[in-house]
Amino acid sequence: MLRSFEQLRATARADLLIAADDEHAALAGSGHYATPWHWHDCLMFILPSQGTVELKHEDQREGTWLSQDRFAVVPSNRAHETRAAIGAHRHVALYVTGAILRRLDREAGSLSEFYRRTRTTTVVRRTATVRALQALSLRNGRSAYGNSGVKHSLTSALLVQCIAEVMAGEVMGSATHGEHGMALVEDLKEYLTQHADEQIPLDALAERFGISRRHITRLFREGTGFSVGEFQMRIRLQTARELLGGTDLPVGEIAFRVGFESGAALAHAMRRSDGRSPSDIRKLLARQIKI
Template structure:
């Protein structure tokens, strides 16, 4: 092919991609399983192209923004985990420098800032919807402790987790 094509990342493609990149496959049949998943992924992508489910006339910028959307989705799915840039480099096949530059250009924030914002939003939701202790909320959103979560909530939202819970509870009762 002489022109780049951007295929839409369907749920089938995303699932095959996630499975083919997993590190927890057992040693037995590991290479064969990876080969089969890679082949299925390639066939799914070719099928999308053959059926015309592509984004025609895409520019390098549009490719970059599609990558940023995939990065955002990955970070949101794994917000409760540490995500080293090396992991993103291996997962997306693009250098750390290029990933960080594209992400900042596309979102206006660093990957770490985006992950912290996502953790904050998840914590707010858990604080509003559950009676879980703050330490448990911290654990579930990927914070190292209740104190670390409290610092992050104060820094991002300007209030404490307990004040947020009280405020959210009042707004729900109204």
């Protein structure tokens, strides 16, 4: 089934369309995502930002796993299908017409190496620059990043950076089953770090990431050496130490900010971990700064 550039741009749901013009369109995908065999009259970049996506294509029908450290380029008129793996996922799909590639070839320099590398479906290592541009393009809300003009500029920059990395970056293979698991662990670590001040039951994590409590517990222990609770406690104490050393906030306020019920509860946890009270740690850090 052909899905043309015009169809993709015109029929995209408003909540999925990030930015579009006559030459490129950026769409977000998430949840229980699956698209059966089809092809486009335009080139596609598919970039996971959480979880993994399985890509099957004419040259590798058994499937290629894409995780956050790699993205794929599918040439126009190449049949493929995509689906999200088990667990929560998000991705960005960039659809690119020949017109914009020809314009970039004229204005930015030869794309001959890009064309050579993308004669067939190609998987490329994703750098921190691509990841940052992708994250910014997915931001919503009332901030500047939610402005349509800014989003168009960000997706244009993302496209140019992806092209540059195809030409100069590392061509990769499919993610292994183990790498798929580690990608999930990284997502869990990031989520727990961002919500370290909250009590997050395993059931809530299982529902959010779409896998069982048992699977989360096993994967997280294998990937970090800690249980979910131990990891979250380490993040809380680390943040508390940073606040003790870098601010004059009262211990009770710091305790509240990092998820403890009281200064006494924070002090108890710190003594168990370091053998020192919050005031001892604050004095020690102050001496180290003077030195």
